Amino acid sequence: MKRTGEKSILDPEIALRIKRLDLRAKLVVEGFMVGYHRSPYHGFSVEFAEHRAYTPGDDIRWLDWRVLARTERLYIRKFEEETNLRAYIVIDTSGSMGFENKLDYAVTLASAFAYILHFQRDAFGLITFSEGINLFLPPHSTTLHRRRFLSMLQSVQAGGKTDTKSIFNTLAENMKKKGLILFLSDFYGDTSGFIRGLKILRRMGNEVIAFQIIAPSETDLRGKSAIFEDMETGERLQFDPQTMKKTYHEILDSYIQEVKTSLRAGLVEYELMTTDTPFDIALMKFLKKREKIR
Amino acid sequence: MNFSNPTALYFLPMALIPILIHLLGRRTRRRVKFPWIELLRKASTEGRRRRTPFEIILLIIRTLLILLLILAFANPVHIGNLKGIKTLWVDISHSMSPYISDEGKFIRNIREMIPNVEVKFFADRQIDVNSPEKTYFASSLKSLSGNSVIFTDLQRNMLEGSHIKGHTVIFVPQKRVANRGIVEFETDVPFATADMPVPFSIKVENYSAEPWSGKVELKNSGVTVRGWETYLKPWESVTYRDTITIHGSELEASLLPGDELDGDDRRFAFVPLLSSVKVVMNRQNRYLSAALRPVGIEAPFEISVVTGKIDYPTAAGADVVFLTSPLSVSELNLAKVAASSGKGVVLFVGDSSSAELIRKQLGINIHKVGVSSIGDYMFYRLWSIADGVPLLKDDRGNPIAAYADNIIVCGFLPDPSNTDFIYSPSFPPFVNRIALTSLHRTTVYYVHPDTMLTVPSYTTSLLTLKLPNGKELPITPFMGKGGYFVRIGPFKTVGIYNLVNQKDEVLAVIVVNLDPKESDVRPANAHDLKATFENYEIIKSLEGKGVSMRGKLLWAALLIFLIEVLTILIMRIKNI
Numbered sequence: 024m025k026r027t028g029e030k031s032i033l034d035p036e037i038a039l040r041i042k043r044l045d046l047r048a049k050l051v052v053e054g055f056m057v058g059y060h061r062s063p064y065h066g067f068s069v070e071f072a073e074h075r076a077y078t079p080g081d082d083i084r085w086l087d088w089r090v091l092a093r094t095e096r097l098y099i100r101k102f103e104e105e106t107n108l109r110a111y112i113v114i115d116t117s118g119s120m121g122f123e124n125k126l127d128y129a130v131t132l133a134s135a136f137a138y139i140l141h142f143q144r145d146a147f148g149l150i151t152f153s154e155g156i157n158l159f160l161p162p163h164s165t166t167l168h169r170r171r172f173l174s175m176l177q178s179v180q181a182g183g184k185t186d187t188k189s190i191f192n193t194l195a196e197n198m199k200k201k202g203l204i205l206f207l208s209d210f211y212g213d214t215s216g217f218i219r220g221l222k223i224l225r226r227m228g229n230e231v232i233a234f235q236i237i238a239p240s241e242t243d244l245r246g247k248s249a250i251f252e253d254m255e256t257g258e259r260l261q262f263d264p265q266t267m268k269k270t271y272h273e274i275l276d277s278y279i280q281e282v283k284t285s286l287r288a289g290l291v292e293y294e295l296m297t298t299d300t301p302f303d304i305a306l307m308k309f310l311k312k313r314e315k316i317r
Numbered sequence: 318m319n320f321s322n323p324t325a326l327y328f329l330p331m332a333l334i335p336i337l338i339h340l341l342g343r344r345t346r347r348r349v350k351f352p353w354i355e356l357l358r359k360a361s362t363e364g365r366r367r368r369t370p371f372e373i374i375l376l377i378i379r380t381l382l383i384l385l386l387i388l389a390f391a392n393p394v395h396i397g398n399l400k401g402i403k404t405l406w407v408d409i410s411h412s413m414s415p416y417i418s419d420e421g422k423f424i425r426n427i428r429e430m431i432p433n434v435e436v437k438f439f440a441d442r443q444i445d446v447n448s449p450e451k452t453y454f455a456s457s458l459k460s461l462s463g464n465s466v467i468f469t470d471l472q473r474n475m476l477e478g479s480h481i482k483g484h485t486v487i488f489v490p491q492k493r494v495a496n497r498g499i500v501e502f503e504t505d506v507p508f509a510t511a512d513m514p515v516p517f518s519i520k521v522e523n524y525s526a527e528p529w530s531g532k533v534e535l536k537n538s539g540v541t542v543r544g545w546e547t548y549l550k551p552w553e554s555v556t557y558r559d560t561i562t563i564h565g566s567e568l569e570a571s572l573l574p575g576d577e578l579d580g581d582d583r584r585f586a587f588v589p590l591l592s593s594v595k596v597v598m599n600r601q602n603r604y605l606s607a608a609l610r611p612v613g614i615e616a617p618f619e620i621s622v623v624t625g626k627i628d629y630p631t632a633a634g635a636d637v638v639f640l641t642s643p644l645s646v647s648e649l650n651l652a653k654v655a656a657s658s659g660k661g662v663v664l665f666v667g668d669s670s671s672a673e674l675i676r677k678q679l680g681i682n683i684h685k686v687g688v689s690s691i692g693d694y695m696f697y698r699l700w701s702i703a704d705g706v707p708l709l710k711d712d713r714g715n716p717i718a719a720y721a722d723n724i725i726v727c728g729f730l731p732d733p734s735n736t737d738f739i740y741s742p743s744f745p746p747f748v749n750r751i752a753l754t755s756l757h758r759t760t761v762y763y764v765h766p767d768t769m770l771t772v773p774s775y776t777t778s779l780l781t782l783k784l785p786n787g788k789e790l791p792i793t794p795f796m797g798k799g800g801y802f803v804r805i806g807p808f809k810t811v812g813i814y815n816l817v818n819q820k821d822e823v824l825a826v827i828v829v830n831l832d833p834k835e836s837d838v839r840p841a842n843a844h845d846l847k848a849t850f851e852n853y854e855i856i857k858s859l860e861g862k863g864v865s866m867r868g869k870l871l872w873a874a875l876l877i878f879l880i881e882v883l884t885i886l887i888m889r890i891k892n893i
Contacts, residue, residue, distance in 0.1 A: 050458075119352035119353050121352075122350070122351070122352040125352075183517065208352075209352060211352055211353035211355075238352075241351075241352060247349060248347075249347040250347065250348045251349050251354050251357055252350050253354040254350050254352050259348075259354075260357055260358055262360075266359050267357075271360035271364075274359050274363065
C-alpha cells in the first residue's frame with residue numbers, strides 16, 4: 024500500500040488537503056519546479072522605456088549605475104508598465120463542476136497558473152462563469168492583484184447551468200490584445216457551444232489551452248441501479264451502472280474523443296484532466312505553451 | 318395430467334420472481350447526483366436497445382427454469398389418453414391388493430385423474446372372455462362410446478380371445494401379495510411302512526417387509542417330532558429338510574406363533590402307513606390291474622385280489638371292493654352292503670346303462686374322468702383304508718375325507734390305447750384333490766385368485782357359486798365345445814368356493830389359494846399382455862397414478878439452464 028508520505032505535493036490528493044489556496048498554489052508550483060530543470064521564469068517581463076534625471080525622493084533601486092559610472096550623472100531608468108502577455112484564466116463554475124472535487128482541482132490549477140504568471144510578470148485575469156459571468160477580474164500582474172485573484176478563487180462555488188454565450192461574448196469583448204486563455208471546464212452542458220467559442224477565440228489570434236476536468240468516478244461508474252439526477256438541470260434518469268457500464272464507457276470515450284478532435288482541429292490545445300491527475304502535467308502543458316508565445 | 322406432490326404447485330407463483338426482481342430492480346429509490354446525465358441517457362438508450370432482447374430471453378429462461386423445477390418437484394404423472402374416459406374397469410382381485418389397499422382412496426385418486434368417470438370393479442363377477450358374445454367384459458366395453466380403461470394385473474387367460482382393441486389397458490405389473498408362512502411342505506414318498514425313513518421338506522417364507530422369528534414344528538399324528546427356532550429377515554425364506562420314521566399318516570408342519578400374514582401357519586402332508594390290504598374285484602379289469610401294479614414303486618403292503626363271484630361274506634371280508642361295469646343289480650346291492658359295513662367300494666363304470674343304473678339305485682351322479690385318474694382314485698381308497706383316519710380337514714376343522722357312504726363311483730372316458738398312463742407315480746400332490754373329491758363326489762380345482770376357471774356343467778340350469786363369506790352368486794352355464802360350461806373367477810378372496818346346482822348338490826369345489834404351485838393356472842406376465850393389446854401401457858403404481866415426468870422435466874430444466882449460461886456468455890462476449 025502506498026504511504027501518504029511518498030506522495031508528491033503535485034498529487035491532487037495531497038495538494039487539495041491544503042486549505043489556504045495561496046499556500047497550496049505556491050507549494051504546487053515549487054513542487055513542480057523541483058522536477059523542472061529549467062527556470063519557469065523567463066526574464067523580466069517589464070520593458071525599458073527611457074531615462075530621466077534623478078530627483079530627490081526617487082527610489083535609488085531604479086538608478087542606472089552604468090550611466091552614473093560613465094557620466095557621473097544620476098539618471099533613473101523608466102520602464103514600460105504593461106507586460107507582454109495577458110492571460111485569462113477561465114473557470115467553469117456551473118453545477119456539474121461541483122461534482123466531487125472537480126472545482127477544487129480547477130481552482131488549484133488556476134492558482135498555480137496565476138502563481139507562475141505572476142512571477143513572470145505576466146498579467147493574468149480571472150473569469151468564472153456558469154449561467155453567466157460570475158466573476159470577472161481584468162488582467163494585471165501586481166502582487167496585490169495576485170492576492171485579489173487568489174481571494175476571489177477561494178470563494179468560488181459551483182452552481183447553476185452552463186451558458187457558453189455570455190462567457191465567450193465577454194472574453195471576445197475584453198481580449199483587445201492577443202493573449203493566452205486557460206480554459207478550465209468539464210465541457211458539460213453545451214459542449215458544442217464550448218468548442219465553437221474556443222475556436223473563435225483561437226481564430227482571434229489568442230492561444231487557447233482547454234483543460235477538460237472530469238472526476239474518475241464519472242468514467243468508472245459503480246454501484247447498483249439508481250436514479251441519477253443532473254446537477255445542473257435537475258433532470259432524473261433511471262440508470263443501472265452494472266448493466267450499462269460498458270455502453271456508457273463507449274459513449275463517454277466517444278464524447279471525449281469528439282471534443283478533443285474538434286478542439287485540436289481548431290488549433291486549440293486540449294488536455295483531459297481527471298481530478299487524480301498530478302498537477303505537473305497541466306503545468307507542463309501551460310509552460311510549453313508559454314514558451315512558444317515568447 | 319396429475320401430480321403426485323400437488324402441494325408443490327403452491328410454489329408456482331415463485332416463477333414470477335425473476336420478473337418481479339426485474340421490475341423492482343428498475344424501481345429503485347436511491348438517488349445519485351451526477352454532473353451530466355446526457356451521456357447516461359445516450360448509454361441507457363443504446364444499452365437498452367442492445368440488452369432488451371437478451372433481457373427478455375433471460376427473463377423467459379429464468380421463469381421457465383423455476384417453473385420446470387417446481388413442476389418437477391410436483392412430479393406430474395402422465396396417464397396416457399385417459400381424457401374422455403367414461404368407464405374405468407378396475408380389477409380388484411386379491412392379487413391387486415398391494416395396489417388397491419383402500420378402494421375408497423383409489424376411487425378418489427381415479428376421479429382426480431378423470432372427473433366424472435364411472436368406476437366399475439370386476440373380480441367376483443363372472444367375466445366370460447371366451448363366450449360367443451365376445452365375452453361379457455369385452456361386450457360391456459363395446460357398448461360404451463369412447464375409450465375405456467382397464468386397470469388390472471391381468472392373468473393370461475383372463476382376456477384371452479376378448480376384443481377390446483381401441484381401449485386402454487393399464488397393466489399393473491404383478492406384485493406378489495405379502496405372504497408369510499409355510500409355503501411348501503412335501504414328502505417324497507407315496508407310502509411308508511413303520512420303520513421306513515420318510516424324507517420331507519418344509520419351506521417357510523417371510524415375504525414381507527417385517528422380520529419374523531418363531532418356531533417351525535413338525536408333528537406326526539399330533540406328536541411333535543421336530544422343531545426349529547427360526548429367524549427370517551424380510552423377504553427371506555428357509556427350507557428344512559430331514560427324514561423321520563412315522564407312526565401315523567398325518568404329518569403337520571406348523572408355525573409358532575400362528576396366524577401368519579396371508580400365509581399358512583399349518584400345512585399337512587399324508588404318507589399312508591400301510592401293512593396289508595385285501596382287494597376284491599368282480600372281474601379282471603386291465604385298468605385296475607395296471608393301477609395295482611405301480612410303476613417304479615414297490616407297494617409296501619400286501620394286496621390279495623379275489624376275482625370271480627363276489628358274495629356277501631367275501632365282500633365283508635375285503636378291505637376294498639372294486640366293481641367294474643357292467644354291473645348287475647345284485648352287484649350294486651353288494652356295493653351297498655359293503656359300503657354300509659364300512660368297507661370301501663369303488664365302482665368303475667364304463668357304460669352309460671350302468672351309469673344310469675347306479676344313478677337310480679344309489680342316487681349318485683357319475684362324474685366322468687379320464688383313465689389316468691383311475692389310479693388316483695384307487696390309491697386314495699387304499700390309503701384311506703390303510704390309515705383308517707380322516708385325511709384332511711377343511712378350514713372349519715371338519716374332516717373332509719369322511720367315509721359317509723364309502724362308495725366312490727368313477728365313470729371314465731373309454732381310452733384303451735392310453736393304458737400306459739393309467740397310473741402315474743406323480744399322484745401324491747393330488748391327495749388333497751382326491752380327498753375333496755371323495756367328500757363332494759366331484760372335481761376339485763386348485764386355483765390362484767386371478768384365475769378364470771372353466772368348469773363343465775352337466776346342466777343348463779342356473780347354478781350357484783357359494784363364496785367363502787357365505788354369499789351366493791348365480792351363474793348361467795353356456796354352451797361350448799363338447800358341452801355346457803361355466804366360467805368362474807377371478808376370485809376376490811382365498812377360500813373354498815362351491816359350485817352347486819339347484820338341488821344344492823356340489824358340482825365343483827374350487828380351492829382358491831395364493832400358492833402358484835398349487836394353482837392350475839399359470840399367472841400371466843407382461844409379455845402375454847403386450848402381445849395381446851395394441852394400447853398397452855405400463856404404470857408402475859396405480860396409486861402413484863401414472864408415469865412420472867419428473868426426469869424429463871429435470872432434463873428440460875438442465876437444458877434451459879445451459880441456454881441461460883450460453884446467453885450470458887454471448888452477452889459477455891458481445892460486451893452487452
